[in-house]
Amino acid sequence: MKEKSNRLLSLSAIGLVILFLIAARFLTTAESVRQSFWALVPPIVAITLALITKEVYSSLFLGIVTGGLLYSGYSFEGTLNHVFVDGVISVLSDRWNVGILCFLVTLGAMVQLMNRAGGSAAFGKWAGKHIRTRAGAQIATILLGCLIFIDDYFNCLTVGSVMRSVTDQHRISRAKLAYLIDATAAPVCIIAPISSWAAAVSGFVEGENGMSLFLQTIPFNFYAVFTIAMMLFLVAFRLDYGPMALHERNAVEKEDLFTTEERAGDESLERPLRQKPGEVIDMLVPILSLVLCCVVGMIYTGDFFSGESFIDAFAASNASTGLVLGSFVSLVITLAFYMLRNVLSFNQCMDCLPEGFRQMVPAILILTFAWSLKAMTDSLGAKEYVAAAVKSSATGVLSLLPFLIFLIAVGLAFATGTSWGTFGILIPIVVAVFQGTNHVMLIMSMSACMAGAVCGDHCSPISDTTIMSSAGAECVHLNHVYTQLPYVLTAAAVSALAYLLSGVLAVSGITDNPFVSLFGGLAVLGLVLLGIRGGAGTKAE
Known part of the structure; x- marks a missing residue:
């Protein structure tokens, strides 16, 4: 019925x-x-x-x-x-898009190699001895997500492949894992100076030192900080609410990690082919080589080896190309490592390549459609329409401008599914309005734009990071969208209040210190979650 x-x-x-x-x-x-x-x-x-x-x-x-x-x-x-x-x-x-797809396929192949070699299972057993609680498994996932701050795409798939077996053991739903991955991807990258996101933001600023401005925006990036704090609050309070509560309850009580009949991933591909158990090193070597090679690949594209400094190389890097080069070298290292140790035969290694591609087909198809949808909005002039709307509202509402820019960025990123596209539209407008006139409002408004873009991207079902968080957790995509939406909206509401307060305090001359609104917002967020905990929230055992 x-x-x-x-x-x-x-x-x-x-x-x-x-x-x-x-x-x-x-x-x-x-x-x-x-x-x-x-x-x-x-x-x-x-x-x-x-x-x-x-x-x-x-x-x-x-x-x-x-x-x-x-x-x-x-x-x-x-x-x-x-x-x-x-x-x-x-x-x-498009070269950028093809690079991202190649990175996805390569990473899918590496995940299959680690699974076939027994590395994922060995890491799960090791983690099971050291991570004894559901809270510990969630904290470990959050910490790993925060440590992999180089790029959000890299974060989504790597954290998922490493932590999936651990969270499964502790009966954490795939929807909750997808949320933890998504919430430590873009929100962490947008406040990490050494990341592809810092490079992107710097590239949208003309006539200013983009990296210097980016560093100044970090304390004002309320949504990113509140999102990270919210994950910790949820773990500390043992709280879940909204659709996530049902998924977590089913995971704990029924050992059903998906809740819905639809499943993501192919469990048959997770079965190790080796007769003897794998070792933790079979997981660590591929992951560490992937991290190192991707970092080197990114700074290589920024001309680090031609004399540029590390920071400048990152600012000028091409994340798509760098990730492809780095992941390919890491794949070769992983293949050589397994074959030299007689972990997998050459034929078994080659069998993992098409299987890895097959596992990534759903994410590739959704990404292709999402990019095509963005091409439609671009061809219809969405950028110009939004730019005109923002410019027309930039006068007469100075104290409200960070608040308004945050809301506009949320709506635009949600509708288009892209943070970087939102940066490209709004940041040049903000710089043009405040450059050389009001530096504090320039920083505050840039932060509001960046935070709003990440927020809208975070909850948009057509966002590439949302799609890849689902893929990394092997969670049904729309389950991920539905379950994380209440959490995103909670952090967004508190962020909007913080931007409203910051704008009023700065324009009135009381203070332009970002930590007043930051700590005030953290207190409000904690109180809101405590209120939910005492009401309709569900505690996870």
Whole structure:
């Protein structure tokens, strides 16, 4: 009965979208939708359908088709060309995107090699002796996520592959693991000076020392700090609420790590082929080589070996290329290591390559559709529309500007699924408005933009980091989206209040010290979670 009701709801939602598009045919022209609110309609359609139907592939594709129809003025030929030539084929021809896909495939192969060699199982046994509680397993996951701050893509997949066996042993749901991975990916990278994110932000600043500005924004990046603090509060209070509470309760009481009938990953691929147990070194060598090689690969692309300093090399690095080079070298090292130790034969190693690719196919498909959807919004002029809206609101509301920029960045990143795209739109506007006039407001507004972009990206079902957090945890993607949303909104609400307070205090001349709002926000967050704990929250044993 429930399945029939869900099917009816999904069909009704798709029918409403079709009716909306039919109505839009008579209300718009190809020219009138450019650089207007219509540019945000395709991602809104995709996100709404995904949340209602709980089916991400068709929802994303219908969002892409919506963009194609609006762009072409409902021309059949024009829509096909725009969707496939300007959309899917174009994003799969982009060097950055192809690099990320290659990195995904290589990492998938390495995960399979570690599983086949028994390294993952050996690490799980070792961790089981040293990590004795659910809280300890969650803290270990958080610490590992914070330590891998080089790049969010690298973080999502590496933390998942290392910690999945540990959290499974302690009956932590895959949805909770996905949240911990996601919450230590972008939120950590955005406050880490040595990361691909610091390089990206620095690149969007013209006429200023981008890295210097980035360092000054860290104390004002309230959402990143509150998200990290929230994970620790949840563990300390043994608290889960919203849909996550059901997933955690099922994991503890029923040993059901997924809750829903749908499963992610293929458990048959987790089975070691060796007759004798693996060793922890079979996990450590591939992971350590991956970390080292990826760091070297990134600074190599930033001309570190041509004389640039380490910081400048990171600021100028190409994360996509660097991760591909580093992960490939690490893969070769791992293959050689296993074969020299007679852990796996050459044929067994080669069997892991297509299996690793197969495991990453769902993430690759969702990423391709998400990138294509972004191409639709770009072609419709979403950047220009948002830029004009922000500029028009930059006068007369100075004290409210960090608060407003935070909200705008959240909405834009949620709708487009990209933090970096949001940086590219908003940071140049903020710099142009405040450069040379109000340095404190420049730093505060840049921080609000960065924090809002990370927040929107964090909870967006079409975000690449959200997608890869699901892949890393082998969690059903929409389960991850649903379960982490209440947590993201809680941290976002407290962050918005902190930006409102900071703006008022700075403009009124009381103080421009970020730690006043930071510590005040942490206190509010703790009180809110304590209130939830005493009310509807569910404690995990």
